[in-house]
Amino acid sequence: MAGGAQDDRSVAERVFAIADAFERGDELTLSEVARRADLPVSTAHRLLGEWVAWGGLLRGDDGRYRVGMKLWRLGVRQPTARKLREAARPYLDDLLEATGEHVHLAVRDGLGAVYLERLSGPGAVRVISDVGTRLPLHATGVGLVLLAYAPSGTLEELLAQKPRKFLPNTLTSEKELRARLASIRATGVSRSVEELTRGAFSVAAPVRDTAGDIVAAVSIIAHAERAGEPQFVLGVRMAARGITAALVSGR
Known part of the structure; x- marks a missing residue:
């Protein structure tokens, strides 16, 4: 523990501290996990090994750790996530058939967007998103939509973390992000070109629940040269409305 102080937490609390360490990032080094969990490196290494053995975390070839599919599957069995995926699937299938590109459904998790579903055509542009991936709100189409409708203070929290500039x-900046979020709220759609992935553009729209709150975002990620084609905006708008209607009706 930092400073050599005695750690009075139970074993379970230390295990949960390891899980909490991944709340703000997908891939962490051993030292980063130890720091976030406030554990000695040796203890963090031992507990990480147990997490990896169970399948809750994965250790990459570069030594970094990330959330594993076993932990992810437990999460998607949560009723709200399962209901979202089931309601969205027919509309995501339609978007995939119409565009042949990537189609996503994502929800907000703190300052990240977690992808509940991804469908992809054989010729789709190469992207890093996948089911279970957690990506920054400010750098993704779905993330920007979720950020635009997030509770008060979320943007300030994100800015305090000094958001990373992945591409030009x-x-x-606060000025850029506030203007973008205001535009998303005014138009009901987010459009971005090469903000996280070279050669790709994204269009996304919000999904609402029975109370009218934004609970998810649906998006298409396609080759950047297709950014001017009008069917993408129309498609995500219709899909978002369809998913919202399915949630409201309970279908």
Whole structure:
């Protein structure tokens, strides 16, 4: 423990501290996990090994750790996530058939967007998102939509973390982000080009629940040269409305 102080937490609390360490990032080094969990490196290494053995975390070839599919599957069995995926699937299938590109459904998790579903055509542009991936709100189409409708203070929290500029088009300043979020709320759609992935553009729209709150975002990620084609905006708008209607009706 930092400073050599005695750690009075139970074994279970230390295990949960390891899980909490991954709340703000997908891939962490051993030292980063130890720091976030406030554990000695040796203890963090031992507990991480147990997490990896169970399948809750994965250790990459570069030594970094990330959330594993076993932990992810437990999460998607949560009733709200399962209901969202089931309601969205027919509309995501339609978007995939119409565009042949990537189609996503994501929800907000703190300052990240977690992808509940991804469908992809054989010729779709190469992207890093996948089911279970957690990506920054400010650098993704779905993330920007979720950020635009997030509770008060979320943007300030994100800015305090000094958002990373992945590509020249990534928005990171308060002025840029406030203008983008205001535009999303005014138009009901987010459009971005090469903000996280070279050669790709994204269009996304919000999904609402029975109370009218934004609970998810649906998006298409396609080759950047297709950014001017009008069917993408129309498609995500219709899909978002369809998913919202399915949630409201309980279908």
